[in-house]
Amino acid sequence: MDRYVLSDAQWAKMEPHCLGKPTDPGRSGGDNRRFIEAVLWIARTGSPWRDLPAVFGNWSTAFRRYSDWRKADVFVRLFEACSDEPDMEYAMVDATIVKVHRHGQGAKGGPQSQAIGRSKGGMTTKILALTDALGNLVRFELLPGHRFDTVGVEPLLGGIEFGGLIADKAFDSNAIIADLDARGAKMVISQHSRRAKPRPLDRELYKWRHLIENFFCKLKEFKRIAMRADKTDQSFSAMIYLAAAVINSR
Template structure:
């Protein structure tokens, strides 16, 4: 179980954001650290909640607790706490596709209401991410697998300052180029062959884009991220936040 155990340094940053402290209203939580490691075990292994080892306690209790913390945005706060120091000299944007397990389908409102769509790979979800210059996650958006990457870019970059934006040709859009020009940010985006007026980009700087691709590889080491088994976006996002927090704090 050691590979799923949080370090003391990680836990020191996580603990203040957990529910159930003595100063919180309502019932106090029992062994928040063990519970966090239980959720991390689920995210890392991709196992169903019913398969949670008894070491972590009753699986149903753990799941209900996860649901309560998800509703309270605890995992987002933990991600923010463990991602304090970002290097925004430049930012990178990219997307990755994850297959949706049949257990991840069937939420109220249908798949279209939970960022699930049918693409060449079947039922899929797209994780659109913005990372900093070190390749660490800053923000992400969930999209149905068949939607264009550019659809989720606006909320990703809203209110964030960076010196340049790196992206592949999927992000070669006039509105993105215009937005970056207005900001005074450098455009480091590979261009489509059909673009009439070619833009000069820093080819050497563009090579650094491998960092965001490397990040997706790290993220997909967590099996619950590599294949989505969560019915709702809220649960899937919570697991991404926890995995990203652990990665960013290594």
């Protein structure tokens, strides 16, 4: 099980943000570190909760606890605690598609009530991510697989300052370029050939876009994320936050 075990440094960052600490009101939780490692086991293997090894305790108890922590935004706080101050000299934005397992399509209201849509790959979800200059996750948005990448860019960039934006041609949008100009931020975006007057592209800086692609590769090492098995966006997002907390703190 060592592959799924948190390092002492990671646990030191997470521990103050867990529910059920002895200093919290009400009932104290069980072993919080073991519980987080149980969720990581589920995320890494992509297994159903019922297959959780007995070493992590009762699967039903762990699932209910996961639901409680998700509703309390604990996984968001764990991500924030494990993420250093981002290097926003440059930001990078990109999207990746994940297929939705049939077990992830049974939410109340149907798939259309979640960020699930039909694209060329079938039922899919799109993870739109913003990373810093080092390729560490800063924010993400979930979109149905058939939506354009540019749809979720505005909430990603809102309230964040950065010196420039690196992105591929999927983000060659007049609205995005106008926003960058208004910010005084450098545009490092590959442009469509149909542009009559394309702007110069800093090709050396553009090469660093591989860092956000590297992040997606690390994220998809967690099989429950690579193949979405969570019915709701909230539950799927919690898995992403926890996986990104581990990635950012390596």
